[in-house]
Amino acid sequence: MDSAAIPPDVVRYIERTRALYATQAPYRWVENDPETDPPPWAPLRRPLAQSRVALIASGGIYRSDQEPFHFQNDTSHREIPLDTDASALRISHFGYDSRDAQEDPGCVFPVRALRRLAAERVIGGVVDPALTFMGGIYSARRTRDELAPRLRDIVLRQKADLAYLVPA
Amino acid sequence: MGLIARVIEAAGVPTLTMTSAWDITAAVCPPRSAFVHYPLGHQTGRPNDLDGQTAIVRAALEAAWRLEHPGEIVRLPFRWEGDDGWEERAYAPGLTPTGPDGKPLRVAR
Numbered sequence: 001m002d003s004a005a006i007p008p009d010v011v012r013y014i015e016r017t018r019a020l021y022a023t024q025a026p027y028r029w030v031e032n033d034p035e036t037d038p039p040p041w042a043p044l045r046r047p048l049a050q051s052r053v054a055l056i057a058s059g060g061i062y063r064s065d066q067e068p069f070h071f072q073n074d075t076s077h078r079e080i081p082l083d084t085d086a087s088a089l090r091i092s093h094f095g096y097d098s099r100d101a102q103e104d105p106g107c108v109f110p111v112r113a114l115r116r117l118a119a120e121r122v123i124g125g126v127v128d129p130a131l132t133f134m135g136g137i138y139s140a141r142r143t144r145d146e147l148a149p150r151l152r153d154i155v156l157r158q159k160a161d162l163a164y165l166v167p168a
Numbered sequence: 169m170g171l172i173a174r175v176i177e178a179a180g181v182p183t184l185t186m187t188s189a190w191d192i193t194a195a196v197c198p199p200r201s202a203f204v205h206y207p208l209g210h211q212t213g214r215p216n217d218l219d220g221q222t223a224i225v226r227a228a229l230e231a232a233w234r235l236e237h238p239g240e241i242v243r244l245p246f247r248w249e250g251d252d253g254w255e256e257r258a259y260a261p262g263l264t265p266t267g268p269d270g271k272p273l274r275v276a277r
Binding site (some may be wrong): 006009011012013016017029030031034038040041042044054081096097098100101104109112114117122140143148156162163165167168 | 171175181186196197199203205213217222259
């Protein structure tokens with residue numbers, strides 16, 4: 001598949017991360033061979049205009065009245081009601097330059113854009129609340145065993161038609 | 169994030185994963201991905217630009233309906249304007265990135 005070929009102009013983050021943190025234990029992304037371990041596939045159920053979209057963002061967003069994320073294998077999540085004012089959102093994350101996202105969380109947490117698309121009937125709706133976590137988790141096992149099933153169960157309860165996942 | 173996508177998709181809920189890091193996403197291999205060639209921390213757009221953010225989110229969601237192959241990454245047609253050379257500074261504070269030949273990295277544009 002063409003996706004396997006990395007375009008020549010994109011940033012090679014895995015190489016740069018290894019160079020940048022050469023003196024520390026390496027952050028390892030999970031690797032899945034598309035041939036031997038292809039991703040699961042669930043067909044889209046209905047047109048976009050009728051689909052309720054669940055937002056899950058890993059940029060470390062939380063509400064000012066919630067506990068911040070800490071920086072060591074924090075597999076907790078936060079539920080962010082859609083009507084939360086952007087001024088009440090905070091970010092704690094060590095793995096990316098979050099200055100612009102601090103100024104406008106919409107850079108990595110596009111609730112306002114999704115609500116606008118719902119108002120314009122481009123999408124069927126936005127699932128309330130949105131879900132957030134802090135993506136810099138070094139333990140793939142804990143991500144797989146603790147965080148992912150918890151988020152999965154919430155999305156199933158929310159009866160979302162599509163989960164829209166936004167990393168940072 | 170791709171790991172989360174795979175777990176949710178395996179439960180029967182379709183997923184679309186946003187990405188600005190093609191190599192990481194290709195390694196983790198979530199079911200469907202939409203790539204935006206922006207610096208990390210801007211996967212759904214620039215600050216204080218709701219029109220631009222909405223355009224990216226809309227293009228990504230619409231692209232999900234065109235993806236037919238598990239693991240596919242679709243490239244969205246957005247360019248990070250006004251900051252030429254951001255790719256060479258990205259994720260490299262105080263670092264001069266070098267290519268495999270040891271020379272400073274030059275990014276084709």
